[in-house]
Amino acid sequence: MRRIAEAGSRIAAASLLLVWASCLTPRPETARAADPLPIACSAEWPTVALGAQVGLRVFVDAPSGERVRLAWEAPVGRLDGPAARPRWDLADLRPGTYAATVRATSTSGATAECIVRVTVRADPGSRGEPARETGAAFLLPDAAERAGYGLYSYLLLGAPPTDGTRDRYAQAVSGFLAMIPEIGRLEAHVPRQSLNVAYVPVDQDPGPPPVAAPWVLAHYDHARARSLLRTLPGSLRVGPYIVSTLTPLSREGAAEGPRLFQDLSRVPPHLVSAWVLEFLNQAAQERFWEERSGRALALRMRLTVGILGTGLPEVRKAMDDWVAWLPGK
Numbered sequence: 001m002r003r004i005a006e007a008g009s010r011i012a013a014a015s016l017l018l019v020w021a022s023c024l025t026p027r028p029e030t031a032r033a034a035d036p037l038p039i040a041c042s043a044e045w046p047t048v049a050l051g052a053q054v055g056l057r058v059f060v061d062a063p064s065g066e067r068v069r070l071a072w073e074a075p076v077g078r079l080d081g082p083a084a085r086p087r088w089d090l091a092d093l094r095p096g097t098y099a100a101t102v103r104a105t106s107t108s109g110a111t112a113e114c115i116v117r118v119t120v121r122a123d124p125g126s127r128g129e130p131a132r133e134t135g136a137a138f139l140l141p142d143a144a145e146r147a148g149y150g151l152y153s154y155l156l157l158g159a160p161p162t163d164g165t166r167d168r169y170a171q172a173v174s175g176f177l178a179m180i181p182e183i184g185r186l187e188a189h190v191p192r193q194s195l196n197v198a199y200v201p202v203d204q205d206p207g208p209p210p211v212a213a214p215w216v217l218a219h220y221d222h223a224r225a226r227s228l229l230r231t232l233p234g235s236l237r238v239g240p241y242i243v244s245t246l247t248p249l250s251r252e253g254a255a256e257g258p259r260l261f262q263d264l265s266r267v268p269p270h271l272v273s274a275w276v277l278e279f280l281n282q283a284a285q286e287r288f289w290e291e292r293s294g295r296a297l298a299l300r301m302r303l304t305v306g307i308l309g310t311g312l313p314e315v316r317k318a319m320d321d322w323v324a325w326l327p328g329k
Contacts, residue, residue: 037062038299097189138202171273196283200220260323
């Protein structure tokens with residue numbers, strides 16, 4: 001049985017965000033040496049302030065018993081530290097989007113490359129300063145989704161929280177709230193059609209940030225969530241679920257198109273926030289007018305969630321059920 005090899009030490013939720021990765025190819029058990037390695041790479045955040053540094057990491061699916069050599073390159077900035085977890089110093093760079101590339105080579109000769117893109121913002125100072133939430137972050141009653149995004153994602157709860165689901169729901173909401181300002185900041189640098197917009201249905205305007213997870217759970221619009229979930233097959237009465245479509249889910253016929261479906265109903269609560277952060281960060285920068293990007297995103301989520309759940313057999317066994325790219329009708 002293959003093992004998932006994690007390049008780096010134990011994962012912390014604040015440093016698990018996947019930014020951009022090249023398309024993954026499933027690796028069969030009888031893979032040849034020439035087959036590419038499934039790979040994903042990550043940065044702490046998709047955007048940083050002027051003069052900042054950002055941590056990088058890489059995830060590789062290597063056959064059991066094989067070692068993987070990593071090599072990073074960046075045309076600008078400076079990379080320091082071990083290859084598994086380097087720091088990328090972006091000081092002295094002007095605002096814009098910059099890329100670093102990591103190449104993985106296994107002892108059998110299999111190779112793969114992954115690209116991390118990070119946007120340097122014009123605002124000085126450290127990450128975490130208050131920022132106005134994007135208007136698209138919360139889906140208000142009777143409001144329609146904004147037009148023009150490449151992917152529309154929704155955090156949908158199947159029912160009001162109970163003692164058994166409250167912690168998992170809160171962790172999912174926290175992940176969304178942490179990433180939504182970062183997605184909004186990318187709009188100044190990345191075309192809207194290349195971005196994922198993430199929605200949380202609520203029953204009233206939350207007002208200025210910061211918005212806390214307990215407020216969202218207290219004001220979650222369960223009726224709106226049920227109306228969106230009814231467009232999908234199955235009863236879907238638990239959750240949280242993350243549903244992503246190429247067109248707004250409330251638009252007639254949207255559920256008949258291709259979509260990414262993620263079921264977090266049975267995910268251990270301590271993994272939920274990291275899962276959501278991973279998904280939102282990588283989906284923030286994909287080019288979703290190409291359907292193959294959706295399939296690649298599903299494969300990357302299976303890879304990274306499998307690594308997040310290393311040591312938890314129930315996580316590895318359930319990947320096909322928990323993460324699926326569904327073709328259109």
